[in-house]
Each structure stands twice: as structure tokens, then as C-alpha cells.
Amino acid sequence: MSDPKQAAKLILEAVGGQDNIESATHCVTRLRFVLKDDDKANKEELEQIDVVKGTFSTDGQFQVIIGPGLVDKVYKELVAETGIEESSKEEVKDQASKKMNPLKKGIKTLADIFIPILPAIVTAGLLLGINNILTAEGIFWDDASIVSVYTQWADFAEIINLIAVTAFDFLPALIGWSAVKRFGGNPLLGIVLGLILVHPNLLNAWAYGDALEAGEVPYWNLFGLEIAQIGYQGQVLTTLVTAFILAKIEILLKKKIPQSIHLLTVAPIALLVTGFLAFIVIGPVTFAIGNGITDVFIWIFENVAAVGGLLYGLIYAPLVITGMHHTFLAVDLQLIGSTNGTFLWPILVMSNIAQGSAALAMMFLIKDEKIKGLSGTSAVTAYLGVTEPALFGINLRYRFPFVCAIISSAIAGAFITFNQVTAFSIGVGGLPGIFSIPAEQWFVFAIGMLISLILPFVLTFLYGKTQKSLS
Structure with a gap:
């Protein structure tokens, strides 16, 4: 369907009509509704619309995933169709917050505080990873680093380190x-x-x-x-x-x-x-x-590391669904500030990769061409640290890929925490996440990544083959 006007009409009908909409806005990829009654929204009907790549509810908002560019056109047609006033994201957030309980409001507040500073923190993490490659011994030579062999790069690495640590200092x-x-x-x-x-x-x-x-x-x-x-x-x-x-x-x-x-x-x-x-x-x-x-977290890491890693690997993706994962960003930053490292963030990487692999397996199982394409693209985004398309578009829709992914991330989380893996910064929560890990722990972390890459794919594929039909 290439007609935004027709898409807007179908979406409007599927969310319960104009009378069910309190306000609406959009971001880069999604329509964001505050509905009077979320139960009136027909998710199955919405997901049959060609332009819709998935739906989910969070923080008092009902969100319809469409994609960049097209979402803006559909939103304008929606406004023209209903006559509702265009709302900013902040206005919609404020209205949605009225529907939330105190716990959700607290979590949303933390998210509103930490999400805007994430670009600076992630950038700092990537730059620290580059500095790590340049200065760590044992990567290219057993007892030497790049800057010790090629001394002309020493000041270059020092400037990178200065730029990187500023965000944390x-x-x-x-x-x-x-x-x-x-x-x-x-x-x-x-x-x-x-x-x-x-x-x-x-x-x-x-x-x-x-x-x-x-x-x-x-x-x-x-x-x-x-x-x-x-x-x-x-x-x-x-x-x-x-x-x-x-x-x-x-x-x-x-x-x-x-x-x-x-x-x-x-x-x-x-x-x-x-x-x-x-x-x-x-x-x-x-x-x-x-x-x-x-x-408390250090005690868990030192005394029951594998159990802690197993549990956090198991619950991280469900936390993403509820939005509660934002609270652990504050814990990560506190751990980095107090101990120069966090053992929680590496488990996040395991969870994101596992969700991507489960979605990728579905690409080989699903017959519907639209959902097959979504499986592939959402797997790539999950491998780069953004799991929402894989979670809400594929894995939760079919349930068993989600279960296979969280089982796999729990096993990978237990493995890396048992081996005392920590991250010296927050970086990209996917395959590039290895650059936020000290070089001497790369081998163990890479094994954890392989578990998260292979196990959920195999489990999802094998279980999916037992299902008579997937659409």
C-alpha cells in the first residue's frame, strides 16, 4: 500500500476510531497515540495493514511502527482525516503520564532524564574502545600495545582518551x-x-x-x-x-x-x-x-556471579517491554563511576543479540513476505543495539522466539559473569559492544556473543519447524 491517505483511514478504524483518540503525534518511525481505551485497538487488524510493521503499548502510549519518511505522511493524513490538533511529543507524553501509576511515572522520569544524554555516553564508550585497541597489550602482540610499538601514535591515543573520558568525568x-x-x-x-x-x-x-x-x-x-x-x-x-x-x-x-x-x-x-x-x-x-x-551489586558479582548473570539475562528483555530497563542505566553509570566498570551492561549486549538472532531465524520460517522482510531488518537493528522492532514486530507476536531468546541470553549472561566480564563504559548494545570490554576479556566475551548469536537461532528454528503453519 503506497497511499498514505488510505493507510491513515485503516489505522484510524483499527485504533477504535476518532472518538477513541485523545491525542496523537509521531517520531521518526512510529505513530504515537494516547487512546481513551487501549482495549478498543485491534492489533491483529493493524498488523494486516501493509505499512504497519508492528504495534505495542508503553508509558501510556499506543504506538504503531511504520518507518521513517512514510510515518510523517500517514500522520498528516490522519490529522486531515480526523481534524485533531497536531500535538508535540512532549504534549503527548504529558497526557500519557496521567494514565500511569506512580511506579511507571518514576521509571518514565528516569528515562526522560537519561535518554537525552545517551548519545554523549555511547560516543564516549566507542572512543574509549578505540583507545583500548591502541593502548592495550595482548591484542596484536603478547606483551606490547600499538602505541608502545609505534610510539608516534601515543599522543593520538592520548587525545582520543581525553575526549572520551570527559563525558564520564x-x-x-x-x-x-x-x-x-x-x-x-x-x-x-x-x-x-x-x-x-x-x-x-x-x-x-x-x-x-x-x-x-x-x-x-x-x-x-x-x-x-x-x-x-x-x-x-x-x-x-x-x-x-x-x-x-x-x-x-x-x-x-x-x-x-x-x-x-x-x-x-x-x-x-x-x-x-x-x-x-x-x-x-x-x-x-x-x-x-x-x-x-x-x-550490593558487587557482592552479587563476586559471590553468586553466574546466578546474577542468569537472572539479569533472563529478565532484561521483559524489562525492555515494560520500560523498566531505563532504571538500570543509572545503576550502570553508578557502577562505572564508583568502580570503573559495570558487569550489567555486557549482559544487555547478550540479550539484544539474542533477540536479533531469534528474529533472524523467523525470516527462514515465516511464509508472509512482509513479515519475512521485517524479520531480517529488525535482526540487523537488534545486532546494532535497538531491539524494539525485533521484540514488538516479530518475537512477541509469535512468543516462542522471545522465549528462546531470553533462555539463550540467560545462559550467555551466566557465562560471562562467571568469567568476571565487565565493561569500562556504556557503548553500542550489540555486536560493536565488544569495544567497551577490556581487551584481556575479549575472548570470553566473544564466546558469550557466539552463544547469543547461535543458540537462539537454533532453538527458534528447530521449534518453529514443529509448527504446522506460520504466517
């Missing part, structure tokens, strides 16, 4: 910007707040343990109150809480102070109050909580 500034913006404040103040928390005059958080043991932690004396002069590098929870308080103080001040003197009063007061609270109360409390969370 100033992570509170990135989170501060995104969090304050999400909570309704001025995002520029969020950047300043994040930079305050990692100011070079403060004791670096990574040196705090040694300084404490040596009795060399510097303190401020505020009228007899001793306040540790420590920074909060890599402390996600500290930044989130201070950003929330900064935004709320700013909003309150704007309501109470005459607009004519906002510039002279609102930002200075908000930053001063939040800054003092950060160093006196928020920082010490959240620093302890963040380290406690880190200690």
Missing part, C-alpha cells in the same frame, strides 16, 4: 542539565550545579577512600559544623536529588519574586541554597546510599 553536569530540564527548571543552572559537584578544588571522589584512610580529607568549618570538601564524580543519585531540589526552588522563587528582579535573585538564591544543601546534607546521605547500592 563531568557526568554530573550532563545529568544536571537533563534532570533540571525534566523537573521544570533552567537546564543551564543544572549544568552549573553538576560542575559545582565536580569542581577541581574539591577532593576527587575516587580518591576519597585513600584520603579517609590516611586522615587527609579536607573540611570546611561552618560555625563549628565540619563539612567534607569532597566532589561527587560518578555519583548519579547525588546529582538527581540536587537537580530536583534546584528545579523546585527555582520554580518556587519565580512564583514569589517579582519578574522584574528574577535575573538578579532567582538563580543566585537557588544555586546557593541547593549548593549548601548538597554539601551539608544531600551529598553525604546520597553518597552513602549510592555506595551501598554499588556494594
Whole structure:
């Protein structure tokens, strides 16, 4: 079907008609509806429409996957057909959030904060991978690295490393910007707040343990109150809480102070109050909580690694379906900030690859040419770290590919965690993910990737052959 107008009419009918639509918008690939009653949407009917590649519901939105370019034309015809006002993605998100329970709202808030900064984090991870190739011993020579053999590349690698680590060194500034913006404040103040928390005059958080043991932690004396002069590098929870308080103080001040003197009063007061609270109360409390969370995950990794890897590999894809996987991004960043590595993110790679392989197997089983094509393209995107097309377009539709994939990712997750694999950064959550793994762990990680590539394909294909018909 090449007629966007006809497609819009069929989609409108399948989602329950104009009366069932509260608002609608679109992104690069999907129509996003807030429906009055999701149960009135006929998924089977929708997926029979040629332009529709899949459907799913998440965060209070009913989403119809169409694809880049065409989705814009279908949306315009939908607006023309119904007469509904065009809505922005933010307006639709706000309306959809009214339908969510407190837990889902909390998860959505975390997603809204961390997704905008992902490009910087993923880029940093890829650059660290390049630096890893240049500087690690044992990749091309047993006891030498590229820069030690070809010394002219040493400064080149050093500049790459400088560019790469900046996103992690100033992570509170990135989170501060995104969090304050999400909570309704001025995002520029969020950047300043994040930079305050990692100011070079403060004791670096990574040196705090040694300084404490040596009795060399510097303190401020505020009228007899001793306040540790420590920074909060890599402390996600500290930044989130201070950003929330900064935004709320700013909003309150704007309501109470005459607009004519906002510039002279609102930002200075908000930053001063939040800054003092950060160093006196928020920082010490959240620093302890963040380290406690880190200690729990480290204990699991050190004592029951295989069990932890098995469980996380089993549940990660279901977490993606609910959107709850975004909460673990904060844990990954906390682990990287506190221990210079995360053992959770490598399991994510196993899960994404497994979903891709299960979808790829379906390409050889399905008779319907449209779904066969979708299986192949969604497998490629999953191998590059984006699993939604494979999950919602193929694997969940037929169920057994999804089950085969999560079983396989659980086995691969148990294997790599048993062998103590960690990632020094967050990168591309697919086949290129190996570049975020230390070189000395590449062999073990590659075996895990092979398990995730081959096992779900074989399981899905063999089980699929037992089914009499697939359409």
C-alpha cells in the first residue's frame, strides 16, 4: 500500500476510531497515540495493514511502527482525516503520564532524564574502545600495545582518551542539565550545579577512600559544623536529588519574586541554597546510599556471579517491554563511576543479540513476505543495539522466539559473569559492544556473543519447524 491517505483511514478504524483518540503525534518511525481505551485497538487488524510493521503499548502510549519518511505522511493524513490538533511529543507524553501509576511515572522520569544524554555516553564508550585497541597489550602482540610499538601514535591515543573520558568525568553536569530540564527548571543552572559537584578544588571522589584512610580529607568549618570538601564524580543519585531540589526552588522563587528582579535573585538564591544543601546534607546521605547500592551489586558479582548473570539475562528483555530497563542505566553509570566498570551492561549486549538472532531465524520460517522482510531488518537493528522492532514486530507476536531468546541470553549472561566480564563504559548494545570490554576479556566475551548469536537461532528454528503453519 503506497497511499498514505488510505493507510491513515485503516489505522484510524483499527485504533477504535476518532472518538477513541485523545491525542496523537509521531517520531521518526512510529505513530504515537494516547487512546481513551487501549482495549478498543485491534492489533491483529493493524498488523494486516501493509505499512504497519508492528504495534505495542508503553508509558501510556499506543504506538504503531511504520518507518521513517512514510510515518510523517500517514500522520498528516490522519490529522486531515480526523481534524485533531497536531500535538508535540512532549504534549503527548504529558497526557500519557496521567494514565500511569506512580511506579511507571518514576521509571518514565528516569528515562526522560537519561535518554537525552545517551548519545554523549555511547560516543564516549566507542572512543574509549578505540583507545583500548591502541593502548592495550595482548591484542596484536603478547606483551606490547600499538602505541608502545609505534610510539608516534601515543599522543593520538592520548587525545582520543581525553575526549572520551570527559563525558564520564563531568557526568554530573550532563545529568544536571537533563534532570533540571525534566523537573521544570533552567537546564543551564543544572549544568552549573553538576560542575559545582565536580569542581577541581574539591577532593576527587575516587580518591576519597585513600584520603579517609590516611586522615587527609579536607573540611570546611561552618560555625563549628565540619563539612567534607569532597566532589561527587560518578555519583548519579547525588546529582538527581540536587537537580530536583534546584528545579523546585527555582520554580518556587519565580512564583514569589517579582519578574522584574528574577535575573538578579532567582538563580543566585537557588544555586546557593541547593549548593549548601548538597554539601551539608544531600551529598553525604546520597553518597552513602549510592555506595551501598554499588556494594550490593558487587557482592552479587563476586559471590553468586553466574546466578546474577542468569537472572539479569533472563529478565532484561521483559524489562525492555515494560520500560523498566531505563532504571538500570543509572545503576550502570553508578557502577562505572564508583568502580570503573559495570558487569550489567555486557549482559544487555547478550540479550539484544539474542533477540536479533531469534528474529533472524523467523525470516527462514515465516511464509508472509512482509513479515519475512521485517524479520531480517529488525535482526540487523537488534545486532546494532535497538531491539524494539525485533521484540514488538516479530518475537512477541509469535512468543516462542522471545522465549528462546531470553533462555539463550540467560545462559550467555551466566557465562560471562562467571568469567568476571565487565565493561569500562556504556557503548553500542550489540555486536560493536565488544569495544567497551577490556581487551584481556575479549575472548570470553566473544564466546558469550557466539552463544547469543547461535543458540537462539537454533532453538527458534528447530521449534518453529514443529509448527504446522506460520504466517
